[in-house]
Amino acid sequence: MNYYSGFLLGLMLICLSLFYGLALTNHDKKYQQLGTVLDGTWRLVSTRVLTPEGNLLSEKDNTELQSIKVVANKHFSFVSKTTNGELLAAAAGTFELDEDRYSESIELSALSQEPAQQHYQWRLEHGFWVQRLEIKQQVVEQVWQLVDAI
Numbered sequence: 001m002n003y004y005s006g007f008l009l010g011l012m013l014i015c016l017s018l019f020y021g022l023a024l025t026n027h028d029k030k031y032q033q034l035g036t037v038l039d040g041t042w043r044l045v046s047t048r049v050l051t052p053e054g055n056l057l058s059e060k061d062n063t064e065l066q067s068i069k070v071v072a073n074k075h076f077s078f079v080s081k082t083t084n085g086e087l088l089a090a091a092a093g094t095f096e097l098d099e100d101r102y103s104e105s106i107e108l109s110a111l112s113q114e115p116a117q118q119h120y121q122w123r124l125e126h127g128f129w130v131q132r133l134e135i136k137q138q139v140v141e142q143v144w145q146l147v148d149a150i
Contacts, residue, residue, distance in 0.1 A: 034073050034074045035072075035073065036071070036074070036097050037097075037124065038071045038097065038102075038129065039071055039072050039073070040070075040071060040072075040146050040147070041068065041069075041070050041071075041146070041147040042068070042069045042070075042071065042129060042144035042145065042146055042147065043062070043067070043068055043144065043145055043147050044062060044065065044066065044067035044068075044069070044080070044142060044143070044144055045061065045062055045128065045143040045144060045145050046059065046060065046061045046062070046142070046143045047059070047060050047065060047140065047141070047142050047143075048140070048141045049138055049139070049140055049141075050138065050139040050140075050141065051137075051138065051139070052134070052137060052138075052139060054139075057138065063083065064082070064083060065080065065081075065082060065083075065088070066080070066081055066082070066083060067079065067080035067081075068147075069144060071095070074094055074095060074096075075092070075093070075094055075095070076092065076093060076094070076095050076104060077090075077091070077092035077093075078090065078091060078092075087110065089109075089110060089111055090109070090110035090111075091104075091106045091108060091109040091110065091111075092106070092107060092108045092109075093105045093106040093107035093108065093115075094107065097122075100121055100122065100123070101119060101120070101121065101122070102119075102120045102121075102122040102131060103117060103118070103119045103120070104117065104118045104120075105117050106118070118133060119133070120132055120133050121133075127145065127146065128143050128144065128145055129143070129144040129145075129146070130142070130143050130144075131143075131144070
């Protein structure tokens, strides 16, 4: 390869890089994704109901209760049913995420006509998403696992 060919190849690579960078910049202006660390599809592993003191009242795993939650672009939706197929809950809306607080603003629900908010403590622990909600003198703890993409 002579110097002229090398110069043309280098110039072409620089131009391609510039055009690629412009394409990415313009694409971001058309659609701005608001992703979080929780974005993905989650499957419920277990639900525990505890007293405020930490005593176990009930516990269900995914052989008794099935639920899928999809989190993306500051929105969520979930469906929960028994293994017999009975619908327990279905809802969708927006969420806000802080350091230790995950808040859902439910806009659509199969159980209620009115919008509602729920505030959870949350953490990621060894690939599991743990949500904790205090409601009616009880603590509900849900453990979710990210579903692998196929």
